[in-house]
Amino acid sequence: MSARPPAPRGPDTTAPVLSATGLEVAFTGRAVRGTARAVDGVDLQIRPGEIVALVGESGCGKSTLARALLGLVRPSAGKVAFHGRGLVYRPRELKAFRERVQLVLQDPSGALNPRHTVYDAVAEGRRIHRGSTADEQEHVAEALSRAGLRPPERFLLRYPHELSGGQRQRVAIAGALILHPEVVVADEPVASLDASVRGEILQLLLRLRDDYGLAALVVTHDLGLAWNIADRAAVMYLGRVVETGTVEEVLSQPRHPYTRALLSVLPESGAREQQILAGEPPDPTRIPGGCRFHVRCPVLASGRAEAAGVAERCRTEDPGELGAFGPARVACHWAHAHKAGRAGKAGKEQRAG
Numbered sequence: 001m002s003a004r005p006p007a008p009r010g011p012d013t014t015a016p017v018l019s020a021t022g023l024e025v026a027f028t029g030r031a032v033r034g035t036a037r038a039v040d041g042v043d044l045q046i047r048p049g050e051i052v053a054l055v056g057e058s059g060c061g062k063s064t065l066a067r068a069l070l071g072l073v074r075p076s077a078g079k080v081a082f083h084g085r086g087l088v089y090r091p092r093e094l095k096a097f098r099e100r101v102q103l104v105l106q107d108p109s110g111a112l113n114p115r116h117t118v119y120d121a122v123a124e125g126r127r128i129h130r131g132s133t134a135d136e137q138e139h140v141a142e143a144l145s146r147a148g149l150r151p152p153e154r155f156l157l158r159y160p161h162e163l164s165g166g167q168r169q170r171v172a173i174a175g176a177l178i179l180h181p182e183v184v185v186a187d188e189p190v191a192s193l194d195a196s197v198r199g200e201i202l203q204l205l206l207r208l209r210d211d212y213g214l215a216a217l218v219v220t221h222d223l224g225l226a227w228n229i230a231d232r233a234a235v236m237y238l239g240r241v242v243e244t245g246t247v248e249e250v251l252s253q254p255r256h257p258y259t260r261a262l263l264s265v266l267p268e269s270g271a272r273e274q275q276i277l278a279g280e281p282p283d284p285t286r287i288p289g290g291c292r293f294h295v296r297c298p299v300l301a302s303g304r305a306e307a308a309g310v311a312e313r314c315r316t317e318d319p320g321e322l323g324a325f326g327p328a329r330v331a332c333h334w335a336h337a338h339k340a341g342r343a344g345k346a347g348k349e350q351r352a353g
Contacts, residue, residue, distance in 0.1 A: 015084060016045035017215055018069060018101060018183050022078035022321075025061075025068050034285035038064040040239035041078070041321040046183060049213040051205065053226035053247065055262070056236035059281055062219045065236070066185050069217065070103055099129045102176035106188035108168035112160040118144070119156040122174045129179060139178055146212075147174035148204050166197035173204065184208075187219045202229050223262055227251050235259045238281055238292045240321065245328025255328075255335040257299045290315045291333065299334050308337040 025039040038061045046052050054062050067073040069080055071087055071094050080087040082097055102125075105111040112121050122140045126133075133139075137156075144152035147170040160168055169189065176184055186205070190198040206229060208214040220226060226233050226247060233250040235243040235258065243256040254260045261275040275298050282288055288295050294314045297305070305311040310333040319331040330336070 014047045016081075017048050017083060018046045018217075019081045019084075020044045020065070020069060020078065021081065023065070023068060023075050023080065024077040025064050025073055026076040036284040037239050037287060038284060039068060039075070040287070042236075042239075042241050043322060044069075044234060044241065046215050046217055048182070048215055049209055050231045051209055051216045051218060051229055053230035053233045054217060054219045054236060055221065055223055055226050055233055057221060057262075057281060060236045061239040061284075062221075062236055063187055066103075066187055066217060066219050070101060070185055071097055072103075095129065099179050100181050101183045101185065102179060102181040104169075104172055104176050104184055104186040104189055107192050108165070108172040109160065109192075111172050112168060114160050116159075117156065118158050118160075118163075118171050121160070121171055122178055125175055126178045140174075143174040143178035144171075146177050146208070147171070148200070149174065164197070165193050166200060169193060169197075169201055170204070173201075177208070181214070183215045183217070185217045185219070188221070189218065190225065191220075191222075198225075205229060223251060224266055235262070238287060239284060240292065240331065242293065242322070242332065243328075243330045244322055249328040255330040255339070256293075256332045257297050257334065258293050261298060290317055291319050291331075293332075305334045308334055310334050310337045 023042045027036045141152040230247045264275045322329045
């Protein structure tokens with residue numbers, strides 16, 4: 001893949017600003033036959049000034065996890081913590097929490113009221129949390145400037161239909177920034193934008209991180225986006241995080257067959273051939289036994305798991321959940337067997353030498 005900009009930091013041991021521990025979100029109801037485990041035992045951390053990419057196919061649980069981290073969905077089990085304190089699901093506490101953790105939606109056209117001016121759209125969040133104040137216009141102008149809409153006076157009285165897609169997304173970001181949050185959760189922030197303006201929005205998020213220490217969780221199906229913006233990546237499949245680590249570890253040396261398949265379709269990945277995943281992700285009300293990816297796994301289908309002696313474990317033994325701490329991690333029997341095999345081979349060669 002193409003070279004990334006130099007990382008601004010080394011390994012970060014700072015306490016997380018926002019975290020999930022053993023998080024589960026399950027849905028039941030008339031529209032769901034049985035219980036759908038949309039999020040099924042996820043640990044995740046976001047540290048101050050860090051951008052984490054949450055990557056996976058549509059329907060894997062990314063957006064549900066993001067909503068749970070925002071307190072918009074109450075977990076069935078586990079907990080969400082802000083600066084180490086568990087989230088309290090009462091209106092007053094949630095209101096205070098959402099002032100400091102803000103959401104940026106995928107479609108700014110849907111997020112912005114077409115009858116509201118840019119001024120009103122940006123000021124809305126501040127009015128909800130702090131009421132109207134004499135210095136409101138100053139704060140709106142500052143937020144627009146931070147979002148890259150300069151001079152802000154040019155945009156205050158415009159309506160969403162008078163703006164380009166990139167400008168509307170910047171207005172949505174300014175609406176989050178006016179409250180000076182510590183964390184932004186951006187759900188597919190550039191998916192609805194033309195390729196020509198995607199880079200501008202990504203550069204804006206990077207600048208906000210570097211200049212203001214803003215942390216972000218970027219939810220995306222686009223691994224190229226993750227490569228260009230994230231410090232760490234978490235790959236999600238069927239409600240679980242199956243691989244996590246720094247973005248270089250996960251995307252330059254992917255170990256889980258699912259991550260490898262997602263990367264193989266990117267022209268810049270350097271993969272010898274694309275790995276087409278068979279079928280669709282299983283129904284979350286009927287999660288397969290064993291490794292939940294085994295029914296679509298190209299490594300199992302090709303016989304490589306059999307050769308490594310783990311095929312039966314793939315079909316019958318759950319590789320478990322990934323903890324949020326420590327170095328790169330992967331939930332895959334074959335990846336661990338493959339690593340052990342390579343280590344054993346290297347040891348034999350060293351002794352022979």
